[in-house]
Amino acid sequence: MGVTKSDLFNEMQNELATVAKVLAHPARVAIIQHLLKSNACINGDLVQELGLAQATISQHLRELKLVGIIQGTIDGSRISYCINPVRWTEIKNQFNELFDQYPTAIPGECC
Amino acid sequence: MGVTKSDLFNEMQNELATVAKVLAHPARVAIIQHLLKSNACINGDLVQELGLAQATISQHLRELKLVGIIQGTIDGSRISYCINPVRWTEIKNQFNELFDQYPTAIPGECC
DNA sequence: AATATCTATCGTAATATTGCAATATACTTA
DNA sequence: TAAGTATATTGCAATATTACGATAGATATT
Numbered sequence: 668m669g670v671t672k673s674d675l676f677n678e679m680q681n682e683l684a685t686v687a688k689v690l691a692h693p694a695r696v697a698i699i700q701h702l703l704k705s706n707a708c709i710n711g712d713l714v715q716e717l718g719l720a721q722a723t724i725s726q727h728l729r730e731l732k733l734v735g736i737i738q739g740t741i742d743g744s745r746i747s748y749c750i751n752p753v754r755w756t757e758i759k760n761q762f763n764e765l766f767d768q769y770p771t772a773i774p775g776e777c778c
Numbered sequence: 779m780g781v782t783k784s785d786l787f788n789e790m791q792n793e794l795a796t797v798a799k800v801l802a803h804p805a806r807v808a809i810i811q812h813l814l815k816s817n818a819c820i821n822g823d824l825v826q827e828l829g830l831a832q833a834t835i836s837q838h839l840r841e842l843k844l845v846g847i848i849q850g851t852i853d854g855s856r857i858s859y860c861i862n863p864v865r866w867t868e869i870k871n872q873f874n875e876l877f878d879q880y881p882t883a884i885p886g887e888c889c
Numbered sequence: 890a891a892t893a894t895c896t897a898t899c900g901t902a903a904t905a906t907t908g909c910a911a912t913a914t915a916c917t918t919a
Numbered sequence: 920t921a922a923g924t925a926t927a928t929t930g931c932a933a934t935a936t937t938a939c940g941a942t943a944g945a946t947a948t949t
Contacts, residue, residue, distance in 0.1 A: 670904055670937065675829045676804035680811070684804040691799035691906085693787035696876070700791070703879045710926055718786045723908050725927055744916040744925055750880055759877040765807070766870040768814045769861055781907065781934055803937085809939095817947040821896055831939050838898055853897055 683765060686758050690736045694719060695727050699750070702737060707749045709742075734758075794876060797869050800845045806828060806838050810861070813848060819861045820853075845869075 673681050689695060697717055702708055711723050728748065731737045735754040739746045784792050790881055798807060814817055824835050839859060842848045846865040850857045 671803060671805075672830065672938080673804055676808050680804040680807040680846045682948080683807050684802050687807075688802035691795050691802045692782060693784055693791040693795040694907095696791040696794050696798075697787050699876070700879065706780075711924090719783065720912075721908050721926075722928080726907080741916090746926065752880070755877075755880055759874075762873050762877070763870075765810070766866075766873070768811065769863070769866055783908085805937095809932095822894085826893075833898080834938050840897080852946095857896065872938075 679761075679764075683761055686734055686736075686761065688729055689736065692727065694724070695731055698724070698727060698731060699736065702748060702750050707747050709745045709747060711745065790872075794872055797845055797847075797872065800841055800847065803838065804840055805835070809835070809838060809842065810847065813859060813861050818858050819880075820856045822856065862876060 671684075676684075690699075692724065696715060701713065701716055705712075710721070710724060710728060713728075714721050719727075728737065728739070731770055732739065735751055736758065737748050738751045739748045741747075782795075787795075801810075809824060809828055814825065816823075821832070821835060821839060824839075825832050828835065828840075839848065839850070842870055843850065846858050846862055847869065849862045850859045852858075
């Protein structure tokens with residue numbers, strides 16, 4: 668159906684999946700990395716940086732904003748986007764909570 | 779178009795996005811967590827555990843297998859699935875490489 | 890061998906995502 | 920205020936994902 672039965676899963680599972688979905692596009696990863704490097708940038712820059720249309724980038728920015736990874740403040744006629752540090756740490760911890768449920772690899776240990 | 783222009787992005791960005799896409803469904807997160815807990819399980823168990831049809835779960839397992847997060851070995855008429863520990867660590871490091879490009883949150887520091 | 894069990898695959902319907910041109914909105918500057 | 924610049928939104932086409940019934944293949948049990 669293309670529709671996820673999210674009522675079957677717990678909150679942690681749904682939340683992690685939601686955040687993962689936002690990271691599940693290379694353009695959004697690229698946007699994040701660009702913001703990490705420049706610690707503030709704008710839509711216009713990104714259109715040059717990545718090779719996507721302005722409308723497409725604006726759409727990706729909206730999704731990143733929706734899960735709170737980035738935040739934007741109006742700066743004259745432009746908008747300064749940057750990583751939301753609190754949310755960033757939150758997400759990092761969310762992922763590591765999952766990753767740390769398994770000890771570091773011991774090759775050949777598994778089935 | 780629904781088609782990702784992956785040639786615009788670098789390998790790290792494409793790979794991270796690919797792995798994130800696999801984690802971007804709560805059923806797959808749930809499957810992973812179940813495997814983490816039981817350290818080996820099978821398709822049949824999961825049909826009981828989650829409320830999804832057998833065909834659907836098989837499909838999710840295939841995607842997890844495709845990116846190497848899990849591996850399955852034939853065990854009579856059943857299949858034992860488990861986390862691939864080496865790949866697991868690889869993925870964990872891949873995410874943390876991104877996460878660690880930003881220092882831990884200092885609230886109110888951003889724009 | 891016949892039957893039951895377990896898992897994978899196929900086919901299909903419903904929905905979601907990606908990308909962009911066109912357009913709207915909002916601020917700036919002349 | 921008019922023109923220019925920056926960003927968001929809308930509408931649409933192409934493709935991808937999710938889910939499941941039906942079915943196939945493979946092993947186990949009787």
